[in-house]
Amino acid sequence: MQTLSGPNVSHYTYRVTWSSEDDEFVAACVEFPSLSWLASSQVEALTGLDDLIAETVADMQEQGETVPQPLSERRYSGKFNLRVGESLHRRLAIEAAEEQVSINQLVIRRLTAAG
Numbered sequence: 001m002q003t004l005s006g007p008n009v010s011h012y013t014y015r016v017t018w019s020s021e022d023d024e025f026v027a028a029c030v031e032f033p034s035l036s037w038l039a040s041s042q043v044e045a046l047t048g049l050d051d052l053i054a055e056t057v058a059d060m061q062e063q064g065e066t067v068p069q070p071l072s073e074r075r076y077s078g079k080f081n082l083r084v085g086e087s088l089h090r091r092l093a094i095e096a097a098e099e100q101v102s103i104n105q106l107v108i109r110r111l112t113a114a115g
Contacts, residue, residue, distance in 0.1 A: 006057050006058075006060075006061055006067045007057070007067060007068075007069060007070050007073065008070075009050060009053045009054045009057060010050065011070035011072050011073060012029050012030070012031045012032070012053060012068075012070045012071075012072075013029060013030040013031060013070070013071050013072065014027060014028070014029050014030075014046060014049065014050075015027070015028050015029075015030075016028075016042045016045050016046050019038070022038055024038045024039060024040055024045070025038070025039055025040070025041060025042050025044070025045040026038050026045060027039075027042075027045035027046045027048065027049035028049070029049060029053060030071060031068040031069075031070060031071060032053055032056065032068065035049065035052055035053060035056065036049065037049035037052055082107075092106060092107070
């Protein structure tokens with residue numbers, strides 16, 4: 001759903017999981033971490049949250065607030081800087097040398113394997 005000139009709320013990042021604590025499904029949205037919706041079915045939870053986010057986006061626009069851009073529509077450079085302690089840097093350099101790869105390649109392998 002498109003609101004005024006805002007983002008299509010169906011482009012946001014949603015997740016629906018079972019909540020043992022609530023004995024219902026809970027829908028959540030990465031771009032709106034303070035919002036969620038409980039329902040007896042996955043579809044109802046997602047639909048309820050989708051409607052709530054559409055209302056929230058409309059309210060934010062009406063108030064002149066900045067509406068979050070969906071993660072799916074953001075551009076990523078493929079680069080990020082990471083500071084680590086001296087001992088971890090040393091350990092990574094040694095492991096990379098032992099595997100005959102750069103530290104960058106070593107870290108990418110590890111992140112890919114963990115994901």
